[in-house]
Amino acid sequence: MQQLLVGEIFRQCARAVPERMAVAVRDERLSFAELDERSERAADWLLRHCRPGDRVAMWTETCVDAAVLFAATSKAGLAFCPLSPAATDDEMVGALAVIEPAVIVTNRGRRAAAGSLVAPFGATVVDWESLAAHDRDSGTPVTAPGFADDIPQLMVFTSGTTGVPKAAMVSHRAQFLRTHPGAQFEPRGRSVCVYPLFHVAPWLIALQQWHARDGVIFTTDTNPDTIADAVADHAATRLNMIPALWRRMIEYLDGEDRAISPLATLRFADTGTSATPLSLLQAIRGLVVGANVRVFYGSTEAGNVCGLEDQDIDAKPGSVGVPSVSTDVRLDETGELLVRSPLLFDGYFNNPSATEAAISSGWYRTGDLAEIDDEGYLYIVGRVTELIRSGGEAVAPAEVENVxxxxxxxxxxxxxxxPDLSWGELVCAVVVAEPGHTPELADLQSFCDGRISSFKHPRKLVLVDNIPRTQTTGQPQRPLIVDLVTSEQADPG
Structure with a gap:
């Protein structure tokens, strides 16, 4: 069987389109030839300091060097482990204890701190400048000890619902299949990527671009002006953002007076990760006229599970689409979505109990509650762990929120x-009202009639100025919201 090795993608691109831009951050750019050459040198250095299968941690802000290290570890048969630059010392120690890296790569400003953090683990610390200055003995491609495509290419941390960090392992083969243009939607033109580099999403977006021999632009923040300028400066054709960022972009451009929209070159406007109401998708259509608006659903562990095409958005409001190629889905008796696919991760590093809990007989338990209609379209209605138990019934918060x-x-x-003595838990709606409006509980209950079952209707209403959401995905921070509602500061609705 042919080995699907990620490192070969960069060599192929360097031979086919050496001068084409591969990656950009702010004003710094690397062509495919430059990316390949720099990653060959970095891979040579890594092979002198690592053993086959070792982990290489990255602790840095967004920069083009991150792409160099991604390519270098892929060529060397080492696992690429990006860490959050905003992590506290305790979070870093916890993550390092899980992956036990052989090397940690950082910038000079973080080198001393990195040295202190990795001292208990015996890891080597190297900065970007030292790695770039490494002089190879020859110009021939780096020869790594033979390795198969089932070894980890990427390890990304995910805490799930427990808060305990787990390093999800994604093999070369899974990465290759997740991002191959023949298996996904082929990118044509450049893509702007707004996601932090310690997540799986930016590397899926980037690798899909590199598979298609095209470039990716990483932004250093998620401000709408930064993103809009990146699209305009690079004439990007694809932009993927969570719903919260699309809302901010719509608000930003509504206040701008430009003859030509900075997003005019977009041909694909993608979103996902949380419930995306039809009204928002229609607003995105109005913002990027002529572009295909699409919804994707997936995870670190499962890759891209399914997608909703532009032409299905109006007919299937609230759906995340149909399963991807070679992906099987089913619901268990509780309504939890299970996924089976060659795109699945290989488990959590050194955590067999968590792996066993996540994967059973080849099926990955997503933790998402879902429904599947008669035509095979999937709807995510909530999280298993977020279920509200009210009067003996189970209520998925996301389903009520969508209404x-x-x-x-x-x-x-x-x-x-x-908490409620009579019901166990009450369904509480925490609402930000439109200016000049004061929704009443009875009005919201009436609106829910005929849309969702009566036991799912809100029984309490709290009006707030804003809803705490996670910075990365825009998901509601439910424990914080519960504290807000039950505290003395909350105004009764």
Whole structure:
């Protein structure tokens, strides 16, 4: 069987399109020839300091060197382990204890701190400048000890619902299949990537681009002006953002007076990771006229599970689409979505109990509650761990939120369960009202009639100025919201 090795992609691109831009961050750019040459030198250095299968941690802000290290570890048969530059010392120690890296790569400003953090693990610390200055003995491609495509190419941390960090291992083969143009939607033109580099998403977006021999632009922040300028400066044709960032972009451009939209070159406007109401998708269409608006659903562990095409958005509101090629889905008796696919991760590093809990007989348990309609379209209705138990019934907060988000006078909403002696938990709607509107509980309950079962209707309403959401995915921070609702500071609705 042919080995699907990620490192070969960079060599092929350097031979086919050496001068084409491969990656850019701010004003710094690397062509495919430069990316290949620099990653060959870095791979040579790594092979002198690592053993086959070792982990290489990256602790740095967004920069083009990150792409160099990604390519270098791929060529050397080492696992690429990006860490959050905003991690606290305790978080770093916890992550390093999990992966036990042989090397940690950082910038000079972090080198001393990195040395202190990795001292207990015996890891070697190297900065970008030293890695770039390494002089190879020859110009021939680096020859790594033979390795198969089932070894980890990428390790990304995910805490799930426990808060305990777990390093999800994604093999060369899975990475290759997740991003191959023949298996996904082929990129044509450059893509702007807004996601932090310690997540799986930026490397899927980038690798899909590199598979298609085209470039990716990493932004250093998620401000709408930064993103819009990146699209315009590079005439990018593809942009993938979470719903919260699309909302901010719409608000930003509504206040701009430009003859030509900075997003005019986009041909694909993608979103996902959380519930995406039809009204937002239609607003994105209005923002990027002529582009295909698409919704994707997936995870670090499962890759891209399914997608909703532009032509299906109006007919299947709220859906995340149909399963990807070679992906099987089913629901267990509780409604949890299970996925089986060659795109699946290989488990959590050195954590067999967590791996066993996540994968059973080849099926990955997503933790998401879902519904599948008669035509095979998938709908995510909530999280297993977020279920509200009210009066003996189970209520998925996201399902209620999807309904209330369309209610008159509602700008934003989160639904949580709050303790109640009679019901166990009450379904509570936490709402940001439109200016000049004051929604009433009875109005929201009436709006829910005929849309969701009566036991899912909110029984309490709290009005707030804003809803706490995670910075990365825009998901409601439910524990914080529950504290807000139950505290003395919350205003009764």
């Amino acid at each position: 209330l988000r369309a209610a008159p006078g509602v700008t934003d909403v989160a639904v949580v369960g709050i």
